[in-house]
Amino acid sequence: MENTNQKHLTLEDRNYIEQALNHGMTFKEIAKFLSKYPTTISKEIKKHRIRKELNTFNGCGNICKNKFSCRRKKCMW
Numbered sequence: 001m002e003n004t005n006q007k008h009l010t011l012e013d014r015n016y017i018e019q020a021l022n023h024g025m026t027f028k029e030i031a032k033f034l035s036k037y038p039t040t041i042s043k044e045i046k047k048h049r050i051r052k053e054l055n056t057f058n059g060c061g062n063i064c065k066n067k068f069s070c071r072r073k074k075c076m077w
Helices: 011-022 027-034 038-048
Strands: none
Touching: 011 027, 011 038, 027 038
16 A cells, blocks of 8 residues: 555545445545555544434334333434
8 A cells, every 4th residue: 555644634535535435435445545544544434423313214213012112212223
């Protein structure tokens, strides 16, 4: 792997990472394109990620058979 000797990712790099993740690319594929190490990409994502609260519309519907009588409101997965 070619070392570009750059310490920081540019805004263009970060935008590329976002778009690549939206298209399902792996950290390794993104890193290769940007001439960075996959761990660099991983750390960048962990550092700047924003977590969304899940609900029935984006993946956390309550599928429990006791969902109407259950008091637990948070997803377990």
